[in-house]
Amino acid sequence: xxxxxxxxxxxxxxxxxxxxxxxxxxxxxxxxxxxxxxxxxxxxxxxxxxxxxxxxxxxxxxxxxxxxxxxxxxxxxxxxxxxxxxxxxxxxxxxxxxxxxxxxxxxxxxxxxxxxxxxxxxxxxxxxxxxxxxxxxxxxxxxxxxxxxxxxxxxxxxxxxxxxxxxxxxxxxxxxxxxxxxxxxxxxxxxxxxxxxxxxxxxxxxxxxxxxxxxxxxxxxxxxxxxxxxxxxxxxx
Amino acid sequence: xxxxxxxxxxxxxxxxxxxxxxxxxxxxxxxxxxxxxxxxxxxxxxxxxxxxxxxxxxxxxxxxxxxxxxxxxxxxxxxxxxxxxxxxxxxxxxxxxxxxxxxxxxxxx
Numbered sequence: 001x002x003x004x005x006x007x008x009x010x011x012x013x014x015x016x017x018x019x020x021x022x023x024x025x026x027x028x029x030x031x032x033x034x035x036x037x038x039x040x041x042x043x044x045x046x047x048x049x050x051x052x053x054x055x056x057x058x059x060x061x062x063x064x065x066x067x068x069x070x071x072x073x074x075x076x077x078x079x080x081x082x083x084x085x086x087x088x089x090x091x092x093x094x095x096x097x098x099x100x101x102x103x104x105x106x107x108x109x110x111x112x113x114x115x116x117x118x119x120x121x122x123x124x125x126x127x128x129x130x131x132x133x134x135x136x137x138x139x140x141x142x143x144x145x146x147x148x149x150x151x152x153x154x155x156x157x158x159x160x161x162x163x164x165x166x167x168x169x170x171x172x173x174x175x176x177x178x179x180x181x182x183x184x185x186x187x188x189x190x191x192x193x194x195x196x197x198x199x200x201x202x203x204x205x206x207x208x209x210x211x212x213x214x215x216x217x218x219x220x221x222x223x224x225x226x227x228x229x230x231x232x233x234x235x236x237x
Numbered sequence: 238x239x240x241x242x243x244x245x246x247x248x249x250x251x252x253x254x255x256x257x258x259x260x261x262x263x264x265x266x267x268x269x270x271x272x273x274x275x276x277x278x279x280x281x282x283x284x285x286x287x288x289x290x291x292x293x294x295x296x297x298x299x300x301x302x303x304x305x306x307x308x309x310x311x312x313x314x315x316x317x318x319x320x321x322x323x324x325x326x327x328x329x330x331x332x333x334x335x336x337x338x339x340x341x342x343x344x345x346x
Contacts, residue, residue, distance in 0.1 A: 048244055049248045049251050050251070094261075101256070114282075164338075168306060171290065173327055174283075175286055175317055175330065176330070179314055190283075191279050194281075197284070202295075213280070214281045217279065218277065221280065222276070
């Protein structure tokens, strides 16, 4: 595929995820405004930070008068999962020059990661997969800015916007990504363990439970994969 | 001004995390790590979804028939398993969520 094709394909493949992100962005804009952030500050946060869940928690903490250390530490822990995404995609982007790696890292959201790792997993040897990454990530970025703007300008006009439960859109999106990945026993076990661990650890400070649960799920996936491979070898011998 | 400093701090931290591994193109992962990375999407996203369904207020376990997040979440999982189509899953999930919330009288109408 040509660069243009890859770029457009990436933009198209992330569209379903954008449907799920639109309510999230609008609620963020409205929440930021209700916590006293100006239009410039709300948009500035979306333009510079570009991390949905961290932005939500960030404006709530800022609005609640939390100290700078708490805001920054929470941002760190909530976004730690992106280090796992960064590691997962590193083998596919390490051949690229810095002028590519820097913007692609800046745009590395949950949604971009989901579609991009799927594209890299396809076996074709297209040399332009980073254009796919770029198309998907840039589309997500532009949409996020637009939704923030709409949320700040019009969010206050809808009474009880937060009470509608639009945050369910994110859950539906992530379910739609994960379920098709549960193709073998180690993947299913990783999901079950991560889910249970997330429930058990949800009380940990700074949303640390998410990372603990993710690492527990990953560990179980590895152990089970190795165990199954070992059993196959035993049977073959 | 204070808020802008916090925004810049959040931006720097977020970018540093996302760039952390992209910054080292020479780095090669050992097999154990490479194996583990296959489970990253499943483990991370499930660790977000499950508490979202079972602890909708972020604190209290809601294992009850009036928890629309739980019921619609289960319906969404079913739709995803049957269709394996992302957009159908998101739209079907949202539809079942809002129908449930409406039926349970939980919408601010």
